[in-house]
Amino acid sequence: MKLEELRLQLAETISGTPFEGKTYFTGGCVRDYLLSLSDAVSKERQYVEQSTQDVDIAVEFPDGGVLLSHFLHQRLGTSHPTVYNTFGTASTILRGLRLELVMTRKESYRARNRKPSVLAGDLLDDAKRRDFTVNAIYINISDGALFDPTQRGFEDLKNGVIRSVRDPGGVFEEDPLRLLRAIRFAVQLDFSIDEETLAAICASHASIKDISEERIAEEFCKIISLPDIEAAISGIELMRETGILTQILPELQALVGLAQNHFHHLDAYYHTLEVLRKTGNIPNLRLAALLHDVGKAQTLTLSDKGNIHFYYHHSVGAHLAREILKRFHIRKADAVNIAFAIEKHMVFKQGGEKGEKLKDSTLRRYMEHGDDKLELLLGLIHADNLSHHPDHCLPDQIPALRRRIGLLKEVMQRFILTGRDLMEEFAISEGSIIGEMLKIAKERWFENPEWGKQELLDMLRREFFPGVEG
Numbered sequence: 001m002k003l004e005e006l007r008l009q010l011a012e013t014i015s016g017t018p019f020e021g022k023t024y025f026t027g028g029c030v031r032d033y034l035l036s037l038s039d040a041v042s043k044e045r046q047y048v049e050q051s052t053q054d055v056d057i058a059v060e061f062p063d064g065g066v067l068l069s070h071f072l073h074q075r076l077g078t079s080h081p082t083v084y085n086t087f088g089t090a091s092t093i094l095r096g097l098r099l100e101l102v103m104t105r106k107e108s109y110r111a112r113n114r115k116p117s118v119l120a121g122d123l124l125d126d127a128k129r130r131d132f133t134v135n136a137i138y139i140n141i142s143d144g145a146l147f148d149p150t151q152r153g154f155e156d157l158k159n160g161v162i163r164s165v166r167d168p169g170g171v172f173e174e175d176p177l178r179l180l181r182a183i184r185f186a187v188q189l190d191f192s193i194d195e196e197t198l199a200a201i202c203a204s205h206a207s208i209k210d211i212s213e214e215r216i217a218e219e220f221c222k223i224i225s226l227p228d229i230e231a232a233i234s235g236i237e238l239m240r241e242t243g244i245l246t247q248i249l250p251e252l253q254a255l256v257g258l259a260q261n262h263f264h265h266l267d268a269y270y271h272t273l274e275v276l277r278k279t280g281n282i283p284n285l286r287l288a289a290l291l292h293d294v295g296k297a298q299t300l301t302l303s304d305k306g307n308i309h310f311y312y313h314h315s316v317g318a319h320l321a322r323e324i325l326k327r328f329h330i331r332k333a334d335a336v337n338i339a340f341a342i343e344k345h346m347v348f349k350q351g352g353e354k355g356e357k358l359k360d361s362t363l364r365r366y367m368e369h370g371d372d373k374l375e376l377l378l379g380l381i382h383a384d385n386l387s388h389h390p391d392h393c394l395p396d397q398i399p400a401l402r403r404r405i406g407l408l409k410e411v412m413q414r415f416i417l418t419g420r421d422l423m424e425e426f427a428i429s430e431g432s433i434i435g436e437m438l439k440i441a442k443e444r445w446f447e448n449p450e451w452g453k454q455e456l457l458d459m460l461r462r463e464f465f466p467g468v469e470g
Contacts, residue, residue: 001097003033003139006055010141013075019059019068024104024123024138024147027056031134034157035189054098058138062120065101066090072099087118105129107174124149131171131178132156132185132197133163160191168200176207179244180219187235188226198242205243216248217328224290225283232286233273240269251320252290254297261308265389268296278383284334285379288341291321292380318343340369341376348381354400361446363405364412368442378402412449417441417456425457426465437464 003025014020025033059068069081069090079093081101089102106121107129127136127149133156138147148154156163162185164171164178172178179201186193193201208216223235236252239245246253255268264271276289295317299310318339325335347366351358366374382398419434428434440463441456448455 022060064103163194172204187231251294263392274387
């Protein structure tokens with residue numbers, strides 16, 4: 001639903017009620033609506049922003065947000081409101097769109113307490129308790145009139161500037177998550193950060209640790225998942241430049257300036273960003289790329305001749321990645337796949353320019369891990385290959401292997417031998433020998449995929465029960 005379409009519907013609904021003339025759109029929905037009327041952002045970014053944006057509505061009288069939520073539930077059949085009486089806010093859903101309703105208010109914070117005390121206030125009070133000027137513009141729902149209480153919002157929106165609504169030190173002290181939000185808005189909208197605001201981010205960067213892991217993870221993942229990969233990379237760079245990366249992802253910060261061997265032309269950090277640049281818009285692949293070399297800082301060794309090595313960095317990196325992904329509250333199934341890709345991202349390095357040195361049986365073994373893991377692994381290896389020194393990159397390796405895998409899938413039979421088959425054939429009971437036999441059978445099957453159940457049973461009889469007739 002377009003914002004103007006929603007405004008007209010709500011204006012008609014509140015006409016003749018106490019809400020008329022006192023109800024405003026504000027926050028990100030107003031910012032993006034105004035940007036959509038200009039050429040300030042690309043169509044792609046407008047679409048993403050508008051398709052994921054909740055709509056903030058402020059009502060300029062005490063308990064206005066809660067009262068309006070109940071009114072809209074009765075008049076428009078919105079979902080039953082979720083009310084937060086402590087803050088005078090409510091949430092309801094209209095035709096799939098989440099409406100966040102508040103009273104215009106002023107806030108005060110106690111030291112290191114992220115939950116403010118709130119009192120009813122006017123539009124200026126409400127604007128001052130927000131984060132940035134471009135998020136503190138209001139549209140009167142009744143007549144569409146625009147209000148800019150900070151008197152900087154329109155100018156900053158026009159000039160592409162992220163600026164705190166007041167003293168930036170105080171803004172970030174109240175809620176340090178705003179440190180990351182400033183970075184996200186800047187890179188997402190292709191805006192710059194005001195000098196005073198940027199200086200305050202650098203000075204306050206350590207306070208991000210006062211925020212819960214869940215909130216940090218949500219904001220960080222929004223940055224890394226931006227459709228424009230260059231915007232995501234710029235976000236990471238801004239985190240590094242301001243000191244925030246040291247606080248929330250020290251494992252990546254440790255790669256800054258870490259020299260590599262002759263297979264690379266970039267340090268470990270900028271190599272990582274280059275690998276990230278080569279990924280598509282696939283969240284799990286981006287996370288795998290971002291973390292694929294985090295084990296290098298712990299595994300750096302120098303040979304007697306001064307050569308650089310990172311022995312087992314893939315295994316150490318996979319272990320670190322599991323901890324990071326848990327810290328970032330990544331879904332367990334996704335974390336398993338990402339860690340698998342990191343653990344195995346070196347497996348084809350010696351496989352030849354087109355993978356010609358790799359046996360079909362090797363590919364079959366990796367196909368057995370399932371399409372999700374295999375696709376993530378291939379995507380990571382390809383991005384990594386493309387990011388090595390030009391003399392050592394393998395641009396054709398993974399495309400060639402993908403073609404081979406496709407052909408193998410067409411003819412590959414399913415491994416059909418089961419533990420029950422073994423117990424019946426050899427008159428044995430359950431136990432460790434069943435697992436050992438199945439493991440050997442599968443290994444032989446990778447080498448001889450044309451073998452059916454009988455051939456596999458015959459092979460096991462020869463290996464485990466020599467001299468015994470079938």
